[in-house]
Amino acid sequence: MGNAWWNLTLRFLLELAALLGLGMAGWSLSEGWWRWILALALPLVAAALWGTFAVPDDPSRSGRAPVPVPGAVRLAVELAILFGGAAAFYLAGHAAAGLVMALLIALSYAFSLDRLGWLLRQ
Known part of the structure; x- marks a missing residue:
């Protein structure tokens, strides 16, 4: 399951952008000390979910799965975080x-159909 280097780079940058967007939304949509809490907590929770729920032996990751989940669940986590980041912006x-x-997320997944198929078969 080989993704082109550009798509792997794009995916990584989209993951970082999602965390940034969640932090920015947490800051701009709240006031007072809640700003600090949400600006830090939203991206931290998203990163924890991203790193924790994984499909065992996923070749696009380390292969380790702290909390093993079916591929459809992993895909839902990815889509929720990525598109959540876009919505947060x-x-x-x-x-x-x-x-x-959002368009770049769709483009990345369009060029990752082999990975999508693998996830949905798990």
Whole structure:
């Protein structure tokens, strides 16, 4: 299951962007000390979910699965975090960034059909 280097790089950058978007939304959609809590907690929770729930022997990851889940569950986690990050940019007042991110997520998955098939068979 080989993804092109550019798609793996794009996917990594989208993961980072999702965390940034969640932090920005946490900051801009709250006030007072809640700003700090949400700006830090939202990306930390997303990163913890991303790293914890995995399909055993996933060749696109280390192969380790701290909490083994079926492929469909892993895909749902990925989509929720990535598109959640895009929506977070939009909600934080950066609509263009959110839209571009959503399009890039769709592009990345369109070039990852082999991985999508593998996930859904697990």
